[in-house]
Amino acid sequence: MESVDFLKDDAFIFVLSLFIRYTSMIVTIDPDSGFCFGVNHAIHLADDELRAGKTVFCLGEMVHNEAQMDLLKSKGLKVVSHSELNTLKGSTVFFRAHGEPPITFQTAKDFDINIIDGTCPIVTKLQQKINDSFRSGKDSNAQVVIFGKPGHAEVAGLNGNAGNTAIIVSKESDLTKIDFTKPVRLFSQTTMDAEMYQSIAALVQKNMIEATNSDLIITKSVCRQVSGRISGLRVFAGENDVVIFVGGNNSANGAYLFGICKQINPKSYYISNLGDIDPQWFVNHETVGVSGATSTPGWLIEQVASYIETFVINP
Ligand code: SF4
Numbered sequence: 001m002e003s004v005d006f007l008k009d010d011a012f013i014f015v016l017s018l019f020i021r022y023t024s025m026i027v028t029i030d031p032d033s034g035f036c037f038g039v040n041h042a043i044h045l046a047d048d049e050l051r052a053g054k055t056v057f058c059l060g061e062m063v064h065n066e067a068q069m070d071l072l073k074s075k076g077l078k079v080v081s082h083s084e085l086n087t088l089k090g091s092t093v094f095f096r097a098h099g100e101p102p103i104t105f106q107t108a109k110d111f112d113i114n115i116i117d118g119t120c121p122i123v124t125k126l127q128q129k130i131n132d133s134f135r136s137g138k139d140s141n142a143q144v145v146i147f148g149k150p151g152h153a154e155v156a157g158l159n160g161n162a163g164n165t166a167i168i169v170s171k172e173s174d175l176t177k178i179d180f181t182k183p184v185r186l187f188s189q190t191t192m193d194a195e196m197y198q199s200i201a202a203l204v205q206k207n208m209i210e211a212t213n214s215d216l217i218i219t220k221s222v223c224r225q226v227s228g229r230i231s232g233l234r235v236f237a238g239e240n241d242v243v244i245f246v247g248g249n250n251s252a253n254g255a256y257l258f259g260i261c262k263q264i265n266p267k268s269y270y271i272s273n274l275g276d277i278d279p280q281w282f283v284n285h286e287t288v289g290v291s292g293a294t295s296t297p298g299w300l301i302e303q304v305a306s307y308i309e310t311f312v313i314n315p
Pocket residue numbers: 036037038039097098120121122123190191223224225226294
């Protein structure tokens with residue numbers, strides 16, 4: 001009997017300790033999180049077609065978020081690759097917020113494909129600027145330089161607007177690809193680290209001065225929907241004991257914004273679904289902040305916050 005009572009006491013103490021450890025915890029959602037307007041616009045466009053019962057083929061993952069993609073696929077969205085375009089004659093194909101190079105529009109036209117263009121208006125504007133620089137700089141051998149992730153869909157679209165001649169740089173050591181004696185037109189992929197772009201631009205400028213060449217135009221093209229979140233995110237990460245950052249595994253802006261959280265608060269954790277959450281992260285902490293990438297849907301962020309409140313803090 002004694003041992004049973006002991007076990008009962010032990011279990012009681014364990015439950016009580018959980019209660020004490022979690023009970024006063026507050027979970028807050030970052031008010032700036034959720035889809036950026038470009039992704040929101042694209043999702044709504046696709047959703048309108050899917051609701052009308054049409055089959056929509058999307059050229060690549062519409063958004064770098066697995067949970068949102070699963071939802072869209074359940075509504076009938078089918079993801080296809082560029083190499084499959086020639087098999088989709090007469091179909092409806094969706095172009096994502098990242099945008100596409102001119103060759104994709106031409107292929108779609110050749111195969112009589114009905115395009116739903118979900119390109120973010122900010123990306124379209126950037127593509128046009130790159131195209132203008134490329135055309136107007138031909139006579140002077142101007143080099144279009146793009147600070148971006150090689151292989152990223154947006155970069156492919158931007159480079160396509162420079163006749164696929166752009167020099168893609170993602171780090172300082174890539175600057176050796178640039179001929180600083182020739183004119184340079186510098187741009188950034190919209191979702192890159194704004195501070196890193198500033199230092200890359202400063203280095204390009206320094207090299208141009210050394211080469212006695214002043215023909216440099218720097219375009220500030222990091223999207224404000226990303227860069228505008230940085231100061232608020234720093235405050236948010238500093239205000240909470242633990243930060244849960246929700247993002248897709250391939251989200252460039254997710255990795256970037258999470259890095260900001262981690263710099264400010266080492267107890268920041270990147271998750272892509274509820275299964276990634278470890279209850280130990282919250283032990284002996286009082287405040288939890290939940291934030292996410294510009295490609296993370298608001299509903300998923302709310303689901304994560306509510307899961308932490310319901311099953312982790314008050315199991
Ligand atoms: S991050 Fe900016 S540029 Fe990219 S889709 Fe969103 S609003 Fe558009």
